Amino acid sequence: MGLGAVIVASLFIVKAVFIGVIVVAVVVGLWELTSRLDEKKGIKAPLIPLAVGGAAMVVAGYVRGAEGAWVATALTALAVLAWRMTEPPEGYLKDVTAGVFAAFYVPFLATFVAMMLKADDGAQRVLTFLVLTIVSDTGAYAIGWRFGSHKLAPRISPGKTREGLLGAVGFAMAAGALCMQFLIEDGTWWQGLLLGLAVAASATLGDLGESMIKRDLGIKDMGTLLPGHGGIMDRLDSLLPTAPVVWLLLVVFVGSG
Template identity: 50%
Template sequence: MGGAGVSVSGEREDVPEPKSARAGRDLPAAIGVGVALGAAILVSLLTVRFVFIGIIAAAIVVGTIELAGALRRAANIRIALVPVLVGGQAMIWLAWPFGREGALTAFVLTVLACLLWRLRGGADGYLRDVGSSVFAAAYLPLFAAFAAMLVPPEDGVGRVLAFMIGVVASDTGGYIAGVLRGRHPMAPSISPKKTWEGFGGSLLAGVVAGSLTFSLMLDAQAWQGVLFGAAIVLTATLGDLMESLIKRDLGIKDMGNLLPGHGGLMDRLDSLLPSAVVSWLLLSAFVP
């Protein structure tokens, strides 16, 4: 799973890298990686769409390892990595045939496994480590399971594309408006370079994308797409801000360095994960 590789304001919240664009990143590398990720997703959807679930599962493995590594290095927090990885795969793959029941059952069993796994480490830091393990299990694989649940219906390709295009449009619109017009900080204490102008660009692009994908791909009403697009912009923005808070709390710039111009894969999943949940909820209501 991968977004456009840009934040709502179109700018990174930390120290710009050398030889980067005004957005504070290696723009050519970021665009190249974003195009490659998008092409891989599009090919999977247009050939055998269930391969997309495999892409989700692989991305969650990488993202979980990145998050666990960041927590360990920055705060000496040790999540129960094996239960979270194994349980996370169960959430995603059981969401395919069994829907919510499969994902939630796997999540509950994962929480239980995390409680038991951490027993051998003793009382010191038990609550901290278990709480972080449960957070990781919910934030990554449980949220991602809702993206997997978009695939099985006959119009699953359209559902996934509506979700992905909505997030990409939000990020791209925010990038352009933020770089060109960004003046007023949106959340200066969390992410100083995110601006209200960038958010306005995200909102405009998101609602246009939502109305078009709903009317052209899902045989739904344009007004439903407008609501969908606005909701995706909100969740993508909140997801980006939440990860900014996590990184500020840990005192790090990126979760990893896997993707040139982007940071870690977790830095691209931040807006997608909460948006997947809202996408599934709204699509289930608007296009049952």
């Protein structure tokens, strides 16, 4: 709760501080992901070019928008290919493939948060993104725990239920209507309903996607940085894929700002 309060406060004080928060989360997330890949699969995705490139991608997205993010992403991929050439060729293909995947999965998706923040009402947009994702996760847990009896994807995530998914949709749509009506300039409640529905879908898919990765690796959590919650990647699983969805819908509904 304290960490969340600091993060939200940075949104409304100095935007650059929040960009720093994103960069730190990206670098730690990349470290967790590459470490688990190495430990469990022997895949050595090069962390240094990923960390440097990932930070550059977030900053470029904030400073230069989508064009800057794409250029930084391409340069990061090239840096991964070149960096791995300094080691023996055995395993080159799997290492660089994992590196490029990591670049897209963590920092590239995070750049959409930075692009949201770039708008005049960027703080409100990012707050809407955070609130809807958290409310979706909370609704899924609360309704699933109380009423869940039908498994959603038992082979991927046994704890998830269809009732929980309905809870995520209901909670997120209600929060979306409120956020679009009262937080986003020129936003309307019906746009919030659509936004909430999209967030519930993307957050659920993101959670299931990371569950697939963890099952493939044979681990429960990506890290231990947050006691009781796992690692940073275990908190970013639903946020990362939701960021481009919220960014796109806000641009369609109210413009880029």
